Amino acid sequence: MPNVNRRANIGAKGRRRRLIGGAVWLVAGAIATAVIQASNAPEWWWATLVVPFTLAALGYFQAREST
Numbered sequence: 001m002p003n004v005n006r007r008a009n010i011g012a013k014g015r016r017r018r019l020i021g022g023a024v025w026l027v028a029g030a031i032a033t034a035v036i037q038a039s040n041a042p043e044w045w046w047a048t049l050v051v052p053f054t055l056a057a058l059g060y061f062q063a064r065e066s067t
Contacts, residue, residue, distance in 0.1 A: 008066030015063045022059020029053045 010018075029052035036045050 010066055015066055018059045019063035020059075022056045022063065025052045025056035025059060029056060 008015075029049055032049060032052060035041075036049070
């Protein structure tokens, strides 16, 4: 993306909140992955991991881009 002048619509506090939220969802996804692996859950349970990892990515990218 070209270097354009962009204004962030959140401050440092909002960025920190989104980054922490992303980290929490990443840990939750990692724990859920370990539980699913250890319990030999049915294969369709693996699809539920989309939710925490998607929320973790959203938090990270929103904090990085200040949106």
